[in-house]
Amino acid sequence: LAKTTQPISMDSYEGQEVNITCSHNNIATNDYITWYQQFPSQGPRFIIQGYKTKVTNEVASLFIPADRKSSTLSLPRVSLSDTAVYYCLVGDGGSGGGADGLTFGKGTHLIIQP
Amino acid sequence: KAGVTQTPRYLIKTRGQQVTLSCSPISGHRSVSWYQQTPGQGLQFLFEYFSETQRNKGNFPGRFSGRQFSNSRSEMNVSTLELGDSALYLCASSLGLAGVSYEQYFGPGTRLTVT
Numbered sequence: 001l002a003k004t005t006q007p008i009s010m011d012s013y014e015g016q017e018v019n020i021t022c023s024h025n026n027i028a029t030n031d032y033i034t035w036y037q038q039f040p041s042q043g044p045r046f047i048i049q050g051y052k053t054k055v056t057n058e059v060a061s062l063f064i065p066a067d068r069k070s071s072t073l074s075l076p077r078v079s080l081s082d083t084a085v086y087y088c089l090v091g092d093g094g095s096g097g098g099a100d101g102l103t104f105g106k107g108t109h110l111i112i113q114p
Numbered sequence: 115k116a117g118v119t120q121t122p123r124y125l126i127k128t129r130g131q132q133v134t135l136s137c138s139p140i141s142g143h144r145s146v147s148w149y150q151q152t153p154g155q156g157l158q159f160l161f162e163y164f165s166e167t168q169r170n171k172g173n174f175p176g177r178f179s180g181r182q183f184s185n186s187r188s189e190m191n192v193s194t195l196e197l198g199d200s201a202l203y204l205c206a207s208s209l210g211l212a213g214v215s216y217e218q219y220f221g222p223g224t225r226l227t228v229t
Contacts, residue, residue, distance in 0.1 A: 034217070043118075043204050043220025044157070087157060091212060104149070104157040 003027075004088045009109040018075045020108050022088030025069050033064060033071045034089040038107070044087060048073065075110075083112045116140065118221035120205050126227045132193040135224045139186050139207030143219070145169075146188040147212050148180060151202040151223070160203075163188055164211055192226075200228045 005023040012018045024033065032051055036044035048055055050062040050071070061074040075082060085107040119138045127133050139146050147170075148160040159172040163182035180190040186207070192199055202225050206218040 036218075038157075043206070043223055044218075045220070046217045049217065104159070106156045 003090050004104075006086075006088050006106065006108045008106065009111065011111050011113065012078055013113050014079055015077055018078050018082075018110060018112075020073045020075075020086055020088075020110065021070055022073070023070045024088070024090045027068050027090055031090050033062070033068075034091065035060070035062065035071075035073045036087045036089060036104075038085045038087065044104075047086075078110075078112050080112050080114065083110060085109050118205055118207050118219050120203075120221040120224050122224060123222065124225045124227075126229060127195050128229055129195055129197060131195050132191060133195060133226060134189055134191045135203055135205075135226075137188045137190075137205030137207075137221060139188070139205075140219055143207035143209055144186055145208045145211055145216065146182055146186065147206045147208075147218065148188070148190050149204040149206065150174070151204060152200075157204070160190065162212060169211060195228045197228050200226060202226075 003024060003026060032049055034049040035047045037047050038044040048057055048060045048062045050064050052064050055062045063072040087104045087107045089104050118140055121136045137146055145162060145164045147162040149157050150160055151157045160174055160178055161168055161180050162170040166182045177193045180188060182188045202223045204220055204223045206220045208216040208218045210216040212218050
């Protein structure tokens with residue numbers, strides 16, 4: 001059973017702000033929400049992580065509503081090099097919670113056009 | 115600081131054979147996670163090891179196994195290979211358990227082709 005749901009693909013243009021939403025209805029109390037970026041033939045790269053409210057770093061912002069059942073990754077002023085697959089990850093805190101473990105979503109293929 | 119390394123980078127095996135993949139985490143990292151990536155299924159979690167103990171396991175058959183050594187290096191083994199095991203196998207390391215606010219650092223992966 002998938003723990004996260006994201007759009008399969010999104011298109012945008014250079015200079016625009018892009019928001020990718022991830023749904024995680026069954027998020028557990030001790031789960032963190034993490035987003036990764038992956039380019040072809042490379043391993044994923046950490047973008048941002050949060051538990052609640054809003055987190056911002058030099059590359060992105062992460063918005064998490066109070067119920068934590070979804071989260072939105074915001075990429076400001078995207079460029080062509082932001083074309084990649086973006087994964088939303090919800091961790092179960094290593095509680096020994098059985099088969100689910102750490103689950104990546106299917107990922108969102110973001111395509112940035114000139 | 116050296117990143118996560120995986121060996122070998124590419125591997126071709128025949129159905130029925132077994133394979134062992136190796137992962138060296140970033141120095142000081144105690145958690146190693148393994149993932150399988152295929153075009154159809156995306157990125158799927160295999161298992162996570164922390165301090166030589168398996169802490170989490172994904173929904174894969176028992177043919178997939180792993181272990182972690184005292185220096186945090188990890189190996190994963192796939193026995194009785196099937197065509198469907200062809201995939202990119204990624205290893206990731208983190209300071210602590212990956213699901214508890216610790217960032218994972220991924221290696222370049224091992225591309226396994228089963229013929």
